Amino acid sequence: MSALANAQYLFDQDTRLVPAGPDLVTVQLTDRWNTASGRPNGGYLMAVGVRALQQRSRFRDPLVASAFFLRPGAPGPARVQLETARNGRRTSTGEARMHQGAKEILRVVATFADLDQADGRTLSLATMPDLPCPDELMDPLAGIALPGVTVADRVEYRVVQPPGWLRGRPSGDPSMTFWMRFADGREPDLLSLPFLADAAYPAVMELGELPSATMELTIHLRNRPAPGWLACQITTRHLTGGFHEEDCDIWDSQGTLIAQSRQLAILP
Amino acid sequence: MSALANAQYLFDQDTRLVPAGPDLVTVQLTDRWNTASGRPNGGYLMAVGVRALQQRSRFRDPLVASAFFLRPGAPGPARVQLETARNGRRTSTGEARMHQGAKEILRVVATFADLDQADGRTLSLATMPDLPCPDELMDPLAGIALPGVTVADRVEYRVVQPPGWLRGRPSGDPSMTFWMRFADGREPDLLSLPFLADAAYPAVMELGELPSATMELTIHLRNRPAPGWLACQITTRHLTGGFHEEDCDIWDSQGTLIAQSRQLAILP
Secondary structure: OOOHHHOOOHHHHOOOEEEEEOOEEEEEEOHHHEOOOOOEOHHHHHHHHHHHHHHOOOOOEEEEEEEEEOOOOOOEEEEEEEEEEEEOOOEEEEEEEEEEOOEEEEEEEEEEEOHHHOOOOOEEOOOOOOOOOHHHOEOOOOOOOOOOOOHHHHEEEEEOOOOOHHHOOOOOOOEEEEEEEEOOOOOOOHHHHHHHOOOOOOHHHHHOOOOOEEEEEEEEEOOOOOOOOEEEEEEOOEEEOOEEEEEEEEEOOOOOEEEEEEEEEEOO | OOOHHHOOOHHHHOOOEEEEEOOEEEEEEOHHHEOOOOOEOHHHHHHHHHHHHHHOOOOOEEEEEEEEEOOOOOOEEEEEEEEEEEEOOOEEEEEEEEEEOOEEEEEEEEEEEOHHHOOOOOEEOOOOOOOOOHHHOEOOOOOOOOOOOOHHHHEEEEEOOOOHHHHOOOOOOOEEEEEEEEOOOOOOOHHHHHHHOOOOOOHHHHHOOOOOEEEEEEEEEOOOOOOOOEEEEEEOOEEEOOEEEEEEEEEOOOOOEEEEEEEEEEOO
């Protein structure tokens, strides 16, 4: 799926990169991906970094990416400085540093490969969440106004029952399963997964907490997703001194595991 | 626990850093941490990188570190180039690049904080593995010769029953729980956890596979460990085209979660 083929979609418009030097690209971050913080979603920034690295990688498929969120971003122009760490025969690794003004807001290291060459053993010991068809489920955000949370307009969700926190009754269980897709019909691909893995509300809200801030997020990309809805399972197990992990496993509409992410976040 | 206080232990001797410039330290990697590959364990290299970053960090406690293993290391001298990404009021983030000869073998980004200031909510929804006292358990490596696998001499393990792969009968279940500690009596601390989290044999060996190679490892450090044995739980759930994750949760002897790591590895 080329960038050109997706030019009508907001994700591709808002991650479009303009060459500005041999190792420099610029991007116009928009206010269409804002979270409750009034700032762009971290996964959106990370997706920009991974896309920038992919454009100069020898291999097309991001395999693993780790992002450190150094400062909050803001809608507006950003510069992404690129560097190659290693160009190997089967993988390549690079680093992207995103700046706004004089401040570095994001640092991403990512390794790329060609997943068509990944012909080793496949075995899954965990299956996708047992969710009814999306058509039979509810949109948890239907009729809910989230002023300023523009990222909620970019993604559609389907759930078996509405989140407890949204009804003022947190369930006490910081885990959730749901279907997810881009609201404008864009199909998922490896480049959009760093965003999608961070697009849902934090599971700790079911513990009565306010949304936490991501400090670091690592994502493993396993397979190119088939078109259609994505099945997601998000889990937090350990809150220690205000820090917590959040694990997100994502399967495509064919039941294939396509990504696993884990982030370290801190409560406000 | 200062480096000086631990000077009699091999981990501290073999991760000792010598200043070589304003942003450069050198280290003598030894052959005492070799895996079955005949190369130094990746976690050992990562621990060197994290230690180098800690020495110039405003804060003492590593909180999250991500390492990309670019090329195999070798016993012998290595240079570690250091750079500060951000020095904030509550955290600092830096990057270390380890070179041998002209080749970069490892890149680590890590964020440091002061865990004494982590006074937010604590809640654990998963408990430590239900293991009998280490004294009641067996040493899985007793009487086993692993020529050249020197890292097996650095760490002691205690298990309920010996691993299936070691008896030529892989169990088919790539998960395991065990106790672990340094063999020479060094107590665990945050700086040694990047090594310890990668010190056990890969869980995929219970699927009949040979040891895999780590491509990337991220570790979250949650609490400073109490002295004594560490309880570990290692799990792999998804093998896709030869790639797999390996999750490792570590608790200290008091039952406190101290670290979570996840790596992406590839079968040989």
